[in-house]
Amino acid sequence: MHLILFIIFAALCLTGAVNLLFQKQPINSALSLIVVMTSLAVLYLLLGAEFLAAAQVIVYAGAIMVLFTFVVMLLNAGREERTLGSSAYRTVGFPAVAAILAVIATGFMKLQGFGDAGIQDHITSTADLSTVLFTRLLLPFEVTSVLILVAILGSVALARKGDAEGREPR
């Protein structure tokens, strides 16, 4: 049962990702990305990470992608034009991508204890997750939140910059 679900949603995820690249309408690409995000959430769920799955849907599919579609709608971006691209990119780009992927993949496969998680019935509860997050991983967790705070402050500072006469914006 788990395997069938995995195959369905992995296929959906990959189809969405490929579709994202081949669509000409920006809004269709954005929608494909939503499909990718939500099917990733199902894959997390199959690995037993229920909180991660829910957070993936709420944060990525529900908030970040809304901003994407919002920008596409606001700029009213039309169909993009297809260019053939430069031949140098095509001759060098594809082998380079393949080589980088191969290096990363071998690196990951050599790592100890990596890729141990299997499709399973066991579900990591939110309580277990938060215990690990707030005891063993407390420092990285707090540092990440400070990073996000810095990003928020930066964006507010950029957005609040007064106009030419130095007037304060409303």
Added chain:
Amino acid sequence: MTILQFFLWSLLKVIVVTVVLLMAVAYTVLLERKLVGRIQNRWGPSRVGPFGLLQPLVDGAKSFLKEDIIPTAVYRPLYLLAPVIALSCALISIAVVPFGDPSITGPGNFHVFQIADVNIGLLVILGITSIGVYGIALAGWSSNNKYSLLGSLRSSAQLVSYELALGLSLVGVVMRSESLNLDKIVQTQATHGLLSWNLFGGFQFVAFFIYLMAAFAETNRAPFDLPEAESELTAGYHTEYSSMKFAMFFMAEYANMITVGCVATLLFLGGWTSPFGNLLPTPNNIVIRSILPMFWFVIKVFSFLCLYVWVRGTLPRFRYDQLMNYGWRWLMPLAILNIVGTSLWLAYR
């Protein structure tokens, strides 16, 4: 219990709940028209059937039989997809809501009053409602109409802003019951009736207020109904929709109202538990014991819906910048303060 039995039972539950929900949606529309009528000192619909009770059926038949117009300039795939997304997201989230006492189970320890008992039920509801935004956003964009686009832009900005306050307002409740499971959240409020509800005993009235405001904004209802403000945007995101597609948006809005009412009931008003706690004796009859919790649940959701209509009939619409200021500068800091206050109180207790 075999997998086939499980499947059949679940199918039965899904069908029953969907039919009841759709009927509830139809009669919420009638309730709103009646109550708003009374607020404005008139009768509301009263001609079709006794007290106008058949009005929703006639309205449904009307929107079914109307001509379905698809304007030529629309972007067809998304134009057709948008109402489906809106309605299905509105209907799915009811699946994790427990309507009655979970200690009464069917064959094989099977939940009778809840379609799916999920550990993270609350997050599932939040996730599905956050996906529902796309119905409105895509409807406005694909209609290729200025009013629709403006309506859906407003709506997506509004939903993203208020979702934050909504989510933060629920944190206090989750901290008090130490679980995201809706059943457990109800159980923590079950001991002393009214006094142990999160709204009163849990001191979450600030959170309830924030939730109320954010929920009105999330469901695009007055006083936050800017996405469909008639005086400026014709009808907002569903200007170009007619017939059954319009009806689907309409049903989605009311289904969302009911879901929001259910969540408020579960999180703040003690869910299916009796407001009198142990003052009333527990009946021995299994039928009464299973119907009584559902009765309390329905009463609570019904009062919440009446509150919705009351607010709609009384308050004027916000201006757009007021809406944004209110959400970001008042509700969100207030929600964070509430979290800090609740955690201090819980730590001190």
